[in-house]
């Protein structure tokens with residue numbers, strides 16, 4: 001059976017990468033999509049391929065991406081070879097922009113969406129503690145936090161203000177319901 005692309009979305013600092021990583025550790029049916037980002041690889045956080053803007057644009061022209069978008073002054077791409085893992089039956093988790101979900105649904109018809117939320121104080125605290133962005137960048141990221149999901153996109157909404165384990169359990173239960 002073909003695997004599903006599972007988009008994990010939500011405001012910066014909500015815990016997307018942390019939750020995705022923990023889900024993949026807990027559930028062997030789940031793989032992680034490695035994104036291409038125009039960010040130095042020394043920035044830390046998720047495992048991604050860091051490239052320059054000209055390299056990214058060249059890849060885009062050559063059709064290297066199933067999806068690509070820009071946010072936070074960076075370019076992001078989902079490599080088109082995600083189809084190989086999906087074809088092998090793997091469910092693949094990808095950290096996507098909320099703004100790219102309509103395109104994602106067209107490209108990946110079985111798309112599932114997990115939308116993470118957290119209260120504003122928690123977001124601010126987590127972004128500060130992560131230490132990857134400057135204060136100015138954090139302020140900009142927080143200003144996007146209220147962005148909703150595009151109309152017509154169905155999602156499993158999970159509050160990640162509490163324990164990581166609870167979020168992971170809820171997300172996996174939504175993806176892999178246990179049949180009675």
Ligand SMILES: Nc1ncnc2c1ncn2[C@@H]1O[C@H](COP(=O)(O)OP(=O)(O)O)[C@@H](O)[C@H]1O
Nearest residue numbers: 012013014015016017018126130160162163164
């Ligand atoms: N449920 C949680 N409880 C406590 N800290 C969390 C939780 N989820 C994520 N974090 C922390 O919040 C910060 C931001 O998480 P991250 O995964 O980088 O978010 P995002 O990818 O959505 O920007 C990280 O320092 C991470 O360890």
Ligand SMILES: O=P(O)(O)OC[C@H]1O[C@H](OP(=O)(O)OP(=O)(O)O)[C@H](O)[C@@H]1O
Nearest residue numbers: 011012013071076095096097098099144
């Ligand atoms: O349009 P939005 O839904 O607001 O999302 C904007 C961007 O934020 C996230 O990126 P990234 O993982 O680099 O940032 P984060 O780790 O701070 O969330 C997400 O993957 C998008 O690329």
